[in-house]
Amino acid sequence: MTELLFRDDAYLQEAEATILAYTPEGGLVVDRSVFYATAGGQPGDNGWLDWDGGRLAIATAVKVEGGRIALVPAEAAAMPPVGAQVLQRLDWGRRHRHMRVHTALHLLSVVIPLPVTGGQIGAERGRLDFDMPDPPSDIAALDAALNALIDRDLTVTDEWITDAELLANPGLVKTMSVMPPMGQGRVRLVRIGQGTDLIDLQPCGGTHVARTAEIGRVEIGKIEKKGRQNRRVSLTLL
Numbered sequence: 001m002t003e004l005l006f007r008d009d010a011y012l013q014e015a016e017a018t019i020l021a022y023t024p025e026g027g028l029v030v031d032r033s034v035f036y037a038t039a040g041g042q043p044g045d046n047g048w049l050d051w052d053g054g055r056l057a058i059a060t061a062v063k064v065e066g067g068r069i070a071l072v073p074a075e076a077a078a079m080p081p082v083g084a085q086v087l088q089r090l091d092w093g094r095r096h097r098h099m100r101v102h103t104a105l106h107l108l109s110v111v112i113p114l115p116v117t118g119g120q121i122g123a124e125r126g127r128l129d130f131d132m133p134d135p136p137s138d139i140a141a142l143d144a145a146l147n148a149l150i151d152r153d154l155t156v157t158d159e160w161i162t163d164a165e166l167l168a169n170p171g172l173v174k175t176m177s178v179m180p181p182m183g184q185g186r187v188r189l190v191r192i193g194q195g196t197d198l199i200d201l202q203p204c205g206g207t208h209v210a211r212t213a214e215i216g217r218v219e220i221g222k223i224e225k226k227g228r229q230n231r232r233v234s235l236t237l238l
Contacts (some may be wrong), residue, residue, distance in 0.1 A: 001067035003032035006045075007188070010099060010207040014089045019080050020068070027062065027070030028079060034088045035061035036095070037069045041119040041126075042102055042206045044072075047090040051080045058088075094123050095207065097237065100215045101126040103156055103208040104146070104235055106192060108220075109174055110200050111145045112136070116175045117230055121206070125221075125236040132231040135223050143220045146235070153213035154193040160186045166203065174202050 005015050017030040028049070035058065038044035044060035049071065057074035064070045071088075073079065080086050098121055105126050109116055118129035136142055166172060166187045190208060192200040209215060221234040 002030060002069040004069075005032055005034045006036045006207055007205070011210075013092045014087060017086055017088055019082050019084045019086060021082060022079070023064055023070045025072075026079075027064065027072050028056075029064060029068050029070045030086075030088070033061060033069040033071070034090055035069065035071055036098075036207055037061040037063045039063065040204065040206055042098055042121040045090055045095050045098075046074070047088065049080065049086045049088060051084050051086040054078055054080060056080070096209075097123040099207045099209045100237060101235075102206045103192075103212065104150070104215050104218050104237075106190065106200050106202070106204070106208070107146055107149045107212065107215075108233065108235060109202075110149065110192075111142055112233065119175075125234055127232055127234040129226060129230050129232050131229050133229045135225075135231060139220055139223065146220065147217055149199065150212045150215045150218065152193075152197070153211050154197060154199065156208045156210055156212065157191050157194075159189050159191060161189060162186055172202055 005012055012034050015034040017032045019028055020031055021029040035045040038060060044062060046060055047058050049056045049058060056077055056079060058071045059074035060072045061069050062072060101121050105119060105128055108128055112130055115131040116128050117131055120127050163185060187203050188205055189201055190204040217238045218235045219238055221236060224232040226232050
C-alpha cells in the first residue's frame with residue numbers, strides 16, 4: 001500500500017518517494033504520496049516530480065489496485081526509472097483552495113441539515129446536492145449563517161473509529177449515495193469544533209484546513225433543481 005502522507009499532514013507540500021512500478025496507462029506508482037488521489041468528489045493533486053537528471057509535471061493522482069497511488073504525468077516525457085528516488089512537489093495554491101472549499105462544504109451540510117446525495121470540489125467553488133423537495137426561502141440567511149460559522153474560527157481535527165463503531169452510529173453518515181470506505185477495520189472522522197462548540201462530525205478521507213477562519217469568505221450561489229427532490233447548492237470562494 002502507498003503511505004498517505006496527505007492524510008497525516010494536509011499542509012505537507014513536498015516529500016521524497018520511491019517509484020515502485022508503472023501502470024499500463026503510464027502512471028507512476030509510489031511508495032508514499034503527498035499528492036491526494038481523486039476520491040469523494042475531491043480532485044487529485046497536481047505538481048511536479050524531481051529526480052537526478054529530470055523533472056516531470058504531474059497532472060493528477062489516482063488510486064490503483066492494492067491500495068496504491070499512481071501519479072499521472074501531464075504530458076509524454078521522460079520518466080524516472082522504477083526504483084528511483086524522487087522529490088514530490090505539490091501545486092500548493094490549488095491544493096489549499098481544495099482544502100478551503102472542502103471544509104466549507106462540511107459547514108454547508110451543517111447550515112442545511114438534510115441528507116446529501118452528491119458533491120463536487122473545485123479550486124474556486126464546490127457544490128453539494130441535497131434531498132430537498134422544496135427550495136429554501138431565504139438564501140441570504142443561509143449565506144450569513146455559513147459565513148458566521150467560518151468566522152467562529154473553529155478547529156478542524158480528525159480521529160479514527162472502527163467499522164463496527166460506524167455501523168453502530170449510522171447518523172454520522174450524511175451522504176446517501178456513497179458510503180465511507182470500509183473493510184480495513186477503521187474509518188476516519190473529521191471533526192469541526194470541540195466540546196460544546198462541536199458542530200460537525202462525519203466520515204471523510206479528504207484534506208481540510210486546520211481552522212474554519214482559514215476558509216475566508218464564501219458566497220452561496222443559485223440553488224438548482226436536479227430531479228424531483230434533488231437540489232444543488234453551490235458556493236464560491238471570494
